[in-house]
Amino acid sequence: MYILGIESSCDDTSAAILEDGKVLSNVTASQAVHLRYGGVVPELASRAHEQNIIPVVDKAIADAGISKHDLSAIAFTRGPGLLGSLLVGTSFAKSFSLALGIPMVDVNHLQAHVSAHFVVDPAQPMPPFPFLCLLVSGGNSQILLVKDYMDMEVIGQTIDDAAGEAFDKCAKVMNLGYPGGPVVDKLAQEGNPKAFSFAEPNIQGYNYSFSGLKTSFLYTLRDNIKENPNFIEENKADLCASLQATVIHILMKKLLKAAKDLKIKHLAVAGGVSANSGLRNAFMELQEKKGFTVYVPPFKYTTDNAAMVASAGYRKFLKGITCEQTVAPYSRTTIES
Numbered sequence: 001m002y003i004l005g006i007e008s009s010c011d012d013t014s015a016a017i018l019e020d021g022k023v024l025s026n027v028t029a030s031q032a033v034h035l036r037y038g039g040v041v042p043e044l045a046s047r048a049h050e051q052n053i054i055p056v057v058d059k060a061i062a063d064a065g066i067s068k069h070d071l072s073a074i075a076f077t078r079g080p081g082l083l084g085s086l087l088v089g090t091s092f093a094k095s096f097s098l099a100l101g102i103p104m105v106d107v108n109h110l111q112a113h114v115s116a117h118f119v120v121d122p123a124q125p126m127p128p129f130p131f132l133c134l135l136v137s138g139g140n141s142q143i144l145l146v147k148d149y150m151d152m153e154v155i156g157q158t159i160d161d162a163a164g165e166a167f168d169k170c171a172k173v174m175n176l177g178y179p180g181g182p183v184v185d186k187l188a189q190e191g192n193p194k195a196f197s198f199a200e201p202n203i204q205g206y207n208y209s210f211s212g213l214k215t216s217f218l219y220t221l222r223d224n225i226k227e228n229p230n231f232i233e234e235n236k237a238d239l240c241a242s243l244q245a246t247v248i249h250i251l252m253k254k255l256l257k258a259a260k261d262l263k264i265k266h267l268a269v270a271g272g273v274s275a276n277s278g279l280r281n282a283f284m285e286l287q288e289k290k291g292f293t294v295y296v297p298p299f300k301y302t303t304d305n306a307a308m309v310a311s312a313g314y315r316k317f318l319k320g321i322t323c324e325q326t327v328a329p330y331s332r333t334t335i336e337s
């Protein structure tokens with residue numbers, strides 16, 4: 001069974017082909033047009049998707065070494081995301097499905113991130129159900145209790161900013177460009193994680209909050225710049241290392257609490273922030289020192305990509321679930337819908 005996956009929820013246009021859950025190709029066109037604005041400009045993202053989608057799908061099919069007539073179904077990201085961007089992927093999926101006379105499967109973008117763990121690959125063991133997944137991206141920070149391929153319960157989530165947003169916003173005030181997460185990660189490797197301490201939230205249950213950390217980071221910069229105008233430049237690596245260590249500490253503390261309370265030994269991580277080297281190391285440490293089995297996705301499946309969409313679509317299609325031509329994208333939704 002060949003599934004074409006299409007991802008266009010934000011600023012990456014991606015297409016992938018899976019054969020019985022195994023990735024044959026995964027092609028992504030990223031959009032450099034947003035760099036100069038310090039964030040994604042929705043209108044520009046839609047226009048770039050419109051230009052990229054046909055070449056990206058063409059390349060994914062060619063790289064897989066199949067013909068479009070071999071496809072069994074088309075899986076596409078229906079939401080959540082930027083509506084104009086989602087419309088490009090959704091409309092393309094509708095036209096292609098009509099032209100080929102094959103079904104469509106709508107995919108929840110958040111479920112797709114978790115489904116990166118369901119790709120069939122002997123080098124990538126699949127977590128057994130139930131497991132906990134820390135889903136951390138630019139728009140989400142959640143702890144999920146994953147009971148089945150499509151049955152995911154949110155047991156904790158951020159009440160304000162997402163972890164990726166905290167990285168991006170703090171990086172922006174240091175003039176590190178957008179997205180700032182990868183730059184913070186790189187600089188952190190040369191810095192002292194204990195050089196600065198920032199506020200950590202104290203909130204109920206398994207929920208997260210990152211707005212206090214962001215404010216505390218800003219105040220540290222403001223207070224020190226008064227004394228030394230070159231403070232950021234001279235302390236960049238230490239600031240990044242301390243920020244990263246605080247984000248990871250906040251994330252892991254709640255995940256561990258949930259794992260202990262629910263007596264779950266299998267822990268996964270997904271989403272763009274799962275590319276962070278410090279967070280990946282923290283997961284590996286749980287395995288080495290605390291007896292958990294951890295599942296850290298390959299880098300290529302961390303940030304937005306179509307392989308994860310095709311993987312989620314494949315599991316849904318196996319259950320016989322498809323969608324109609326009248327399907328419309330949604331900008332907001334939960335992982336449970």
Ligand code: KG4
Pocket residue numbers: 010136137138139140163164165167168179180181182185271272273274275276277302303304
């Ligand atoms: O999952 P994703 O590609 O897009 C969505 O938000 O759905 O995640 C993007 C986020 C951005 O906030 C980016 O800064 C962050 O993932 N990110 C990282 C790293 N790579 C990407 N954050 C920290 N360290 C990284 N290495």
